[in-house]
Amino acid sequence: MSMSYGSKVGANITLGGMSSDIYQVMDELLSPPLQQAVDEATDDTRDGAVKALEKAREGWQKLSYAIASGVVEHLRHNLDIQNIQTNGNVVININDDTDNGGVGHTHNLTTSSAATNVVFNQVVGTGSVD
Numbered sequence: 001m002s003m004s005y006g007s008k009v010g011a012n013i014t015l016g017g018m019s020s021d022i023y024q025v026m027d028e029l030l031s032p033p034l035q036q037a038v039d040e041a042t043d044d045t046r047d048g049a050v051k052a053l054e055k056a057r058e059g060w061q062k063l064s065y066a067i068a069s070g071v072v073e074h075l076r077h078n079l080d081i082q083n084i085q086t087n088g089n090v091v092i093n094i095n096d097d098t099d100n101g102g103v104g105h106t107h108n109l110t111t112s113s114a115a116t117n118v119v120f121n122q123v124v125g126t127g128s129v130d
Contacts, residue, residue, distance in 0.1 A: 003076060005068035013061055019068035026060045087119045 004017030015023055034053040041049040091114045 003072045005072045006065055008065065008069075013065045015061055015064060017068065018072060019061075019065045022068055023061055023064035026064060027057060030056070030060065085119060087117055090115045090118050 006016035006019040007014045013019075031053065034049070034056055038046065038049040038053055091112065093112050
């Protein structure tokens with residue numbers, strides 16, 4: 001799973017990833033009383049009730065983004081990572097076309113080597129998680 005939480009440009013927030021999930025739960029839990037007020041409003045009070053629900057949802061979006069961005073950024077920079085193992089293929093290409101330190105002749109060397117199913121072990125590390 002990607003550790004994404006949406007984006008913020010100036011005052012504009014776009015929910016995504018974790019912030020979208022948080023907002024969906026907030027809206028599900030907090031909107032029913034406000035939606036009920038909209039549904040039960042008279043013609044004179046309906047506009048005010050609708051605006052109150054819209055403003056509340058805008059606030060929940062901002063709060064969802066703030067929570068998600070704080071959690072994700074904290075994890076990215078402070079998560080203690082231990083005993084990770086993965087495998088993959090490695091290809092090494094070397095092309096050395098230098099004058100060998102001014103000796104007067106060049107060494108043209110091109111070689112390639114491949115290893116498949118190499119196991120990489122990471123024992124201890126902190127941060128830089130994406």
